Amino acid sequence: MKNKILIFLLALFLLPFASGCDFVYRILQKEGAEEKDLIGEVNPYESNATVAQVQKLLKLYGYKVGKADGRLGANTRKAIKNFQEENNLKVTRFVDKATWQQLNGFTESRLVVDGEVNIKAVQTALKNAGFNPGSADGKWGRNTEATLKKFQRAMNLKDDGHIGYRTLVELKDFLPSGNGN
Structure with missing residues (x-):
């Protein structure tokens, strides 16, 4: 009877390890496991569509990822790290849940x-903020750019007419969630 209990306890203890390396990886590298859940398997010589999406967003927000080729290389890892640092996230160099949510934070506001960048939503936000970019037609023109520069100055941002991450943060405040299309 004592042997049966001992064998049962040993089997119970070893059961989690029988599910493979993923279990151990989740214990040792939580953020890496989250990244794998979010973007899937990453192979060194293959493009990954979700990695390409992350690279595209990082590039849009002004981070240097190199070529947005869907490969998770050193430049992309560095850009993820810089993004995490500048957004007060835990610096892991992985696309963990918090980083994923922050990267995709502008999709709800459209x-x-x-x-x-959805130019029509930018124009709508500028109007809601009390600026006049002209009609919200979704076309980037001189009037929209000049109005964006005024908005950037008013928000104490670099008034370069470029829509980077910080400008999007400020514009988002002038759009209700789900609007701006």
């Missing part, structure tokens, strides 16, 4: 659609 300021970013399919990895691109």
